[in-house]
Amino acid sequence: MGRSEEALAQAKQAQRLDPLSPVTNGYGGFVFHLAGQYDQAIERARKAIEMEPTPIAHWVLGLAFEQKGMYKEAVAEFRKAVSLGGGPAGQALLGHGYAVSGQRSEARKILAQLMALSKRTFVSGYGIATIYAGMGEKDQAFGWLEKAYEQRAENLGWLKIDPRFESLRDDPRFQSLLLRMNFPE
Secondary structure, eight states, X not given: OOOHHHHHHHHHHHHHHOXXXXXXXXXXXXXXXXXXXXXXXXXXXXXXXXHOOOXXXXXXXXHHHHHTTOHHHHHHHHHHHHHTTOHHHHHHHHHHHHHHTTOHHHHHHHHHHHHHHTTTSOOOHHHHHHHHHHTTXXXXXXXXXXXXXXXXXXXXXGTTTOGGGGGGTTSHHHHHHHHHTTOOO
């Protein structure tokens, strides 16, 4: 919804209530990431990894590194997430990391893997859209966002604030999708 201050207050409250929880720190880091506070996201994710290395903590660390332009570190974190069982979502993050770091052939390999996997199990169109957005292929990204909309993909709830879609925000198709999802302006 773009209500970062409220989300951050809730994340801080959760940490005060359960400071030793890797889940609280991992998801708290994600809130900081979505609020554009990447150093705080890194701090939270690292704390969560110290407690218990989980895919979400490595995802958050990788996402924050990505936004800071630390692509090598981001890709390394996404690889760790996949190795810990990050599933299709982790693969999509890795694919996006490859895409924004200029490793298009690696990103395309991940896309091919996700397409093959989608024939056997659910793969969110949202993750695939992030890879295409990372490569600057807007039409493909919008096609997969539409697929995610049809799938009622849960991660579409982040669309309005997900920095991986910054390059699409000025396109009327982006605003149209937000309107159909009943996001306030």
